[in-house]
Amino acid sequence: MDYYKALGVEKNASETEIKKAYRKLAQQCHPDKGEGGDEKKFKEVTEAYEILGDKQKRAQYDQFGSVDKGGGGSGFGGFEGFDFGGFQNVNFDFGGNFGDIFDTFFGGGGAKGKQARESRGSDIEIVIQLDFEEAVSGTTKEVNLSRYESCTHCEGKGNEPGSKMVTCNDCQGTGQKVKIQRTPLGQIQTSAVCSTCGGNGKTPEKKCTTCRGEGRILKDGIIKIKIPIGIHDKAVLRLTGKGEAGMQGASHGDLFVHISITPSKTFERIKDDIHTTQHVHVLQAVLGDEIKVKTIYDETILKIPQGTESGKVFRLRGKGVTRVGSSEKGDHYVKIIVDIPEKLSKKERELYGELIKESGLKITPQNKSIFG
Incomplete structure (x- = not known):
């Protein structure tokens, strides 16, 4: 699947253009829309956004034409299936911490702990335009956001109330997908977040009928943002946990507010x-x-x-x-x-x-x- 075609954007599209295209398509084909919904198309655009909406994954996709969709992936994905037999007898002296080398090459894919493995919600970036007087005196702005929020029906867990969460069959409950790759160093085993369970190791026995097992739904809502007194032009406010909800109870992303101030004619x-x-x-x-x-x-x-x-x-x-x-x-x-x-x-x-x-x-x- 061509992820750029799936979202209807050019290969040189900006992050903002990609996010805008995804939100539009996700709203159009979301299964909750009934007759107007298209579950297959929704899954395609979601998969495309998971790759193109992440700088590291997008760079890997642009370079190699494929990517480990689990995240936290390897920078050597393009070496799969390539014969490095000529390097078998070569010694590599890194002169340092061998583990650090792999952390650098493979993006720390072996991070420990449930929180490090879970598919955290995406960050959101917006721009707020302020008058000179609003910046000087401080204010509160109301912004209409379209974002993924925790499903209230299943409390963000993804399972239908009354049903259980069971061990994920794809990762056997580890929250990680193991991948074997051949490199100049020989065969290397790396791990990445399991895309099926979002890294928490469990999947719904019976999927929530509202969010279809994701633990989140796309909603339009108004959020109030407090602008501090004396804020400067081009300042960025970070609202922790105000981004999009993660899958099946994973942590929320953050909301980044970029400030743009209209100059005063007097001051x-x-x-x-x-x-x-x-x-x-x-x-x-x-x-x-x-x-x-x-x-x-x-x-x-x-x-x-x-x-x-x-x-x-x-x-x-x-x-x-x-x-x-x-x-x-x-x-x-x-x-x-x-x-x-x-x-x-x-x-x-x-x-x-x-x-x-x-x-x-x-x-x-x-x-x-x-x-x-």
Whole structure:
């Protein structure tokens, strides 16, 4: 089976495109839909997603055209059936821990413990768009997610209530499938998660009539996500256990929330500091003044001393963004822009003339239109 064709995507499809295609097909052909369901097609798209939705398995599939569907697989799957007889008398000196070499080659397929073997649910990645104000103040967003959730009918176990879980026939209760491979080192035995029981070693004696033995069902639901105060653009929130449910009671995956913040037209944020510009009249700059400055919290008074030059920056302590996970705040920096009048009234011209005489300067205006 061509997994890419099964999902209807190109070989260079992104992770997002693959996940989107799978969710659409899974909803269309899920057996629970009755007449519109297609159990065979559902199994095909599920198998395809289990491979293409996993980076390691997808890379192996792209390289060798096949993959051990149990997961935790071997990087040498392509050597099966190849004769390495010419290497039989070659000595390989690794100069290190032999077990570590195999862990590297075979992805730690021999991990011990039930939790390490079980088919953990997939992680989910989403993007949330925030306004500048929402990022500064924090908020709670509601997101509609389509994901696998534990089946309430069988409590995620996969068996019909009242029936038992029995030893998996494919792995004999070990939760692992053993695979023999021939490599330059000779024959090597590796193990991977059993795809039949999801690694827990047991299968339903009678499958749950709601989830058909998977212990999970595809649902659309709303999840509330709390956005912390002061979060930064491109930050990633990890919600442990909020991803998809695993098969037959295996642990949930995680939900990764990527934050995208729409810039403000008024405020520029640099780390936890706020930067703005404030225009003042030339007379305010010369004589000094008290002006109102808008911050992200309120309006505050800024004292402009006499003789302030254009480009001068003033600092408002503690008026910046609250640091994530802290009560401390950044600062607000105000850059002064002195506005020079383009035209003067007759009265203003006379007054500026008096100032010129008082200063003793000899000035020849280059643009006489400034005088009216």
